[in-house]
Amino acid sequence: MRHFDNVKTGICGRRVVSVAAVYAMWTGSVTHALPGALLVWAIVFYRWPLVAGAIIGLAFGTIYYPMFLLPLWISFYWQRGMPRFLIGLLVASES
Numbered sequence: 001m002r003h004f005d006n007v008k009t010g011i012c013g014r015r016v017v018s019v020a021a022v023y024a025m026w027t028g029s030v031t032h033a034l035p036g037a038l039l040v041w042a043i044v045f046y047r048w049p050l051v052a053g054a055i056i057g058l059a060f061g062t063i064y065y066p067m068f069l070l071p072l073w074i075s076f077y078w079q080r081g082m083p084r085f086l087i088g089l090l091v092a093s094e095s
Contacts, residue, residue: 031062031063032063034059034062035059035062035063035065035066038055038056038058038059038062038066039055039056039059039066039069041055042055042056042059042073046076049077049081049082049084049085049088050084050085050087050088051088052073052085052088053073053084053085053086053087053088053089053090053092054088054089054091054092055088055092056069056070056073056088056089056092057088057089057090057091057092057093057094058092058093060089060092060093061092061093070089073085074086
């Protein structure tokens with residue numbers, strides 16, 4: 001269990017290898033790949049709160065876990081752009 005000359009790194013590597021099959025099985029699933037891609041695009045468009053909110057809203061429509069990033073996004077836009085972000089989020093999540 002002492003891989004990479006470190007016990008913790010060896011345990012971590014062993015854990016990753018043991019669950020790699022589960023991750024590989026779900027990699028091609030649209031419900032997992034699409035929200036991740038939408039979150040990346042939301043980061044790309046962070047200068048435009050309305051667009052970023054709309055992209056996050058679309059990610060909500062595919063699966064629930066982007067909801068847990070909502071406090072992070074709101075705190076980012078707290079000083080400027082929060083109303084525009086929330087408008088984009090609500091419009092995109094309603095459709």
